[in-house]
Amino acid sequence: MALTRRQFIQIGGAAVGGGVVASGLASRWWGLDRNRVEDPGTDGDRVVASYCELCFWGCGVLAHVKDGRVTKVTGNPDHPLSKGRLCPRGAGATGLLYDPDRLKRPLVRTQKRGADVFEEVSWDAALNKVGEGLLELKRRHGPEALALFSHGSGGTWFKHFMKAWGSPNVGAPSYAQCRGPREAGYLLTYGTPLGSPEPIDLAHARVITLIGSHLGENMHNTQVQDLADAIGSGAQLVVVDPRFSVAASKARYWLPIRPGTDIALLLAWMNVLVEEKRCDAEYLAQHANGLEELKAHVAGKTPEWAAAITGVKAELIRDSARFIAAARPASLIHPGRHTTWYGDDTQRARAMAILAALLGSWGRRGGYLTFNKMGLPPYKVGKEMPHGGKGAADKPRNGGYPVAGEVIASGLCDAATPGHALYDLKGWMVYGCNLIQALPSRKQTIEAIQNLDLLVSIDVLPAEICGWSDVVLPECSYLEREDDVLAPPWREPFLALRQEAVPPLHESKPGWWIAKELAGRVGLGDYFPWKDAREYVDARLTLGRHDVAEARRRGVVLGKVGPVCEEEGLAIELGTDSKKIELHSEELKRLGFDPIPNYVPQEEGPAGHFRLLMGRAPTHTFGRTVNNRLLAEPYPENEVWVNAEAAKALPGFPGPLRNGERVWLVNQDGARSGPVRAKVTQRIRDDCVFLVHGWGQGAKRLRYAHGKGASDAELVTRYKVDPIMGGTGMSVNFVRLEPVGRTA
Ligand SMILES: Nc1nc2c(c(=O)[nH]1)N[C@H]1C(S)=C(S)[C@@H](COP(=O)(O)OP(=O)(O)OC[C@H]3O[C@@H](n4cnc5c(=O)[nH]c(N)nc54)[C@H](O)[C@@H]3O)O[C@H]1N2
Numbered sequence: 091m092a093l094t095r096r097q098f099i100q101i102g103g104a105a106v107g108g109g110v111v112a113s114g115l116a117s118r119w120w121g122l123d124r125n126r127v128e129d130p131g132t133d134g135d136r137v138v139a140s141y142c143e144l145c146f147w148g149c150g151v152l153a154h155v156k157d158g159r160v161t162k163v164t165g166n167p168d169h170p171l172s173k174g175r176l177c178p179r180g181a182g183a184t185g186l187l188y189d190p191d192r193l194k195r196p197l198v199r200t201q202k203r204g205a206d207v208f209e210e211v212s213w214d215a216a217l218n219k220v221g222e223g224l225l226e227l228k229r230r231h232g233p234e235a236l237a238l239f240s241h242g243s244g245g246t247w248f249k250h251f252m253k254a255w256g257s258p259n260v261g262a263p264s265y266a267q268c269r270g271p272r273e274a275g276y277l278l279t280y281g282t283p284l285g286s287p288e289p290i291d292l293a294h295a296r297v298i299t300l301i302g303s304h305l306g307e308n309m310h311n312t313q314v315q316d317l318a319d320a321i322g323s324g325a326q327l328v329v330v331d332p333r334f335s336v337a338a339s340k341a342r343y344w345l346p347i348r349p350g351t352d353i354a355l356l357l358a359w360m361n362v363l364v365e366e367k368r369c370d371a372e373y374l375a376q377h378a379n380g381l382e383e384l385k386a387h388v389a390g391k392t393p394e395w396a397a398a399i400t401g402v403k404a405e406l407i408r409d410s411a412r413f414i415a416a417a418r419p420a421s422l423i424h425p426g427r428h429t430t431w432y433g434d435d436t437q438r439a440r441a442m443a444i445l446a447a448l449l450g451s452w453g454r455r456g457g458y459l460t461f462n463k464m465g466l467p468p469y470k471v472g473k474e475m476p477h478g479g480k481g482a483a484d485k486p487r488n489g490g491y492p493v494a495g496e497v498i499a500s501g502l503c504d505a506a507t508p509g510h511a512l513y514d515l516k517g518w519m520v521y522g523c524n525l526i527q528a529l530p531s532r533k534q535t536i537e538a539i540q541n542l543d544l545l546v547s548i549d550v551l552p553a554e555i556c557g558w559s560d561v562v563l564p565e566c567s568y569l570e571r572e573d574d575v576l577a578p579p580w581r582e583p584f585l586a587l588r589q590e591a592v593p594p595l596h597e598s599k600p601g602w603w604i605a606k607e608l609a610g611r612v613g614l615g616d617y618f619p620w621k622d623a624r625e626y627v628d629a630r631l632t633l634g635r636h637d638v639a640e641a642r643r644r645g646v647v648l649g650k651v652g653p654v655c656e657e658e659g660l661a662i663e664l665g666t667d668s669k670k671i672e673l674h675s676e677e678l679k680r681l682g683f684d685p686i687p688n689y690v691p692q693e694e695g696p697a698g699h700f701r702l703l704m705g706r707a708p709t710h711t712f713g714r715t716v717n718n719r720l721l722a723e724p725y726p727e728n729e730v731w732v733n734a735e736a737a738k739a740l741p742g743f744p745g746p747l748r749n750g751e752r753v754w755l756v757n758q759d760g761a762r763s764g765p766v767r768a769k770v771t772q773r774i775r776d777d778c779v780f781l782v783h784g785w786g787q788g789a790k791r792l793r794y795a796h797g798k799g800a801s802d803a804e805l806v807t808r809y810k811v812d813p814i815m816g817g818t819g820m821s822v823n824f825v826r827l828e829p830v831g832r833t834a
């Protein structure tokens with residue numbers, strides 16, 4: 091579902107609250123369910139404040155409970171990230187809670203790995219089996235042979251387990267398959283990674299430049315609300331995207347760039363700013379190093395030079411550069427988030443960071459802000475954590491990825507294949523990551539899995555990764571559990587509580603319980619002295635001198651708002667060694683990389699193929715929500731976007747490809763996915779196609795989603811590693827379309 095302009099504003103703006111969206115969908119969906127419940131959209135008798143887990147943004151929710159069931163989930167008005175509204179996914183949380191396909195009991199594999207044949211066992215039997223497996227692993231290979239992949243708030247209990255156990259191998263695809271290059275690029279330039287939620291001032295920006303970032307389809311709630319507010323008060327958009335995204339449809343300038351050429355565009359924009367003296371000279375003199383080198387570097391990189399590379403007209407490049415510069419410093423170059431595209435991604439992020447510096451927007455209103463975190467004392471464990479001897483196994487033997495700021499998930503995968511890493515991993519615990527869809531090269535992931543002695547997954551749904559596991563432990567959904575307090579840095583620092591709205595369904599259990607029980611079985615019980623998560627959180631709140639009852643009633647504790655930018659009296663301070671913005675990076679130079687980004691051409695695909703691009707849909711969070719019947723109603727499966735002109739004469743097709751017709755996607759290595767419906771549209775260039783990530787699920791037990799749509803991951807047989815931080819650029823695959831039959 092591509093949102094219309096009106097809908098886009100409605101979701102982000104004031105017209106429709108998340109609750110309204112939810113109740114409308116809910117009543118229709120519940121009508122389709124065999125276990126009908128009456129009027130699920132009603133207010134509950136009880137309202138429980140918590141925070142959302144349908145994605146990782148962490149919005150505050152109010153769960154309405156009636157007769158023991160959650161009837162609807164709305165935005166908590168007191169929570170700074172939701173401000174009373176939810177995105178459609180958050181509003182659809184009951185679709186996960188009441189998903190008939192949820193994991194209900196622990197499972198133990200009975201046939202060979204990957205056959206996806208399991209028997210249901212008791213918790214005791216499952217935990218004993220994992221405990222024995224872990225102890226055996228430790229005896230044979232040492233504690234570091236265990237890795238944890240963890241994404242989501244319940245993962246904190248397993249991270250704690252790993253510390254007690256003594257392994258540094260804790261990673262997630264949300265770094266090296268997502269934010270990693272951006273974090274490295276900003277770290278190199280400003281001395282600090284951006285983290286999540288990003289400290290950007292969308293609300294006060296006058297011009298917002300989106301390079302790929304498809305806000306409006308990417309539904310990070312607060313950003314979409316801020317963007318809608320900014321547009322409402324006259325802010326203008328510049329959108330660089332090979333696809334006419336929802337944001338592009340609202341933009342003053344849309345630059346339909348040739349995929350993989352953004353660095354050339356960014357250099358040309360810098361060229362215009364420098365040549366036409368549109369940079370913030372005073373700011374740069376005070377805060378930046380390397381301006382002269384940068385000027386020399388971009389000297390020949392004119393819009394005409396970039397036009398030939400990017401396919402964007404020189405005039406459009408020049409005009410948009412002037413437009414962006416005119417709004418400085420409240421001219422926000424959005425840093426993006428999913429930045430693992432082409433393997434040169436840290437350099438692209440660097441180019442964006444440098445452009446932001448030329449505009450003087452770091453530390454300024456409408457640009458990049460400095461947020462604070464609300465501190466909370468830790469629970470007193472009373473036992474020293476063991477200090478492991480070895481470093482993480484995520485790097486290759488020859489060193490490499492020197493600027494990686496977090497553990498590389500794909501590196502942990504390599505480390506399970508003998509000979510690839512500093513040492514071999516023999517056990518994986520996987521919490522809330524569907525590695526089969528999230529890591530590049532499924533073949534390599536499965537090879538690594540086949541080398542393991544133990545694979546345990548902790549999930550709410552029978553995802554593909556569960557099908558490859560030895561033991562599957564069913565966690566309850568976020569509405570049925572307590573977790574640790576969430577306290578990310580934000581303009582208004584806050585603490586948010588995760589609270590149980592209804593008791594766990596089936597035999598599912600909360601993450602804190604699973605981790606504690608496992609710890610007990612491997613002799614680490616002393617590291618988990620709390621009775622339960624509630625006692626743990628209350629103890630922390632009490633230590634922090636907070637009113638526990640009030641915190642539990644509101645779901646949030648708000649901190650003191652301090653200045654966040656220069657205009658509010660906060661001096662600009664840089665975290666780099668030089669205490670300056672590194673336009674020219676001495677560190678990259680020392681490490682043997684380009685100190686200022688260079689454009690290096692990407693390889694082209696074979697004839698008749700399109701570059702495969704990927705992204706998000708407003709009502710889904712990758713594979714997390716594809717089985718959610720509530721959210722499937724507005725967007726039941728993904729479609730492949732194909733340029734309308736190209737669709738007229740596709741090789742192998744007897745006639746023009748029709749809109750809605752099903753096709754197979756076959757990549758350069760013969761990997762295929764689908765069948766998937768074609769969206770034949772003017773809204774994408776003719777050298778690429780686009781898929782929303784998350785569909786094409788092979789897991790049979792996801793009875794709704796199984797077999798629907800196509801999987802981009804299945805087509806990512808190749809990837810290009812960013813040598814600076816180890817991210818895996820995945821937009822380097824090419825697909826051709828193959829007819830399935832002539833019926834739509
Ligand atoms: N609804 C929803 N929202 C989400 C998520 C979700 O699953 N669902 N996931 C969240 C997560 S984890 C993340 S990381 C973010 C991701 O969201 P973003 O960071 O916005 O994702 P991107 O991959 O940057 O953006 C994809 C866009 O980039 C365009 N693109 C592809 N190649 C190129 C190129 O070479 N150059 C340029 N300029 N553009 C290109 C695509 O056409 C598409 O519009 O979204 C978050 N928000």
Ligand SMILES: Nc1nc2c(c(=O)[nH]1)N[C@H]1C(S)=C(S)[C@@H](COP(=O)(O)OP(=O)(O)OC[C@H]3O[C@@H](n4cnc5c(=O)[nH]c(N)nc54)[C@H](O)[C@@H]3O)O[C@H]1N2
Nearest residue numbers: 241264267268522523524528548549550551553565783803
């Ligand atoms: N090909 C391709 N690969 C990608 C991307 C892409 O666009 N294309 N996107 C990348 C990005 S941006 C990111 S952030 C990563 C994300 O990759 P992952 O971190 O692997 O995230 P998901 O795919 O959402 O996997 C979530 C798993 O968590 C389970 N789950 C949901 N809720 C809970 C819960 O409360 N508890 C537990 N225990 N489990 C839960 C779901 O059932 C699912 O199996 O993937 C990256 N990989």
Ligand code: SF4
Nearest residue numbers: 142145148149177180
């Ligand atoms: S952005 Fe949406 S899905 Fe993500 S936490 Fe907020 S409401 Fe939930």
Ligand SMILES: [Mo]
Nearest residue numbers: 264268269428
């Ligand atoms: Mo991500």
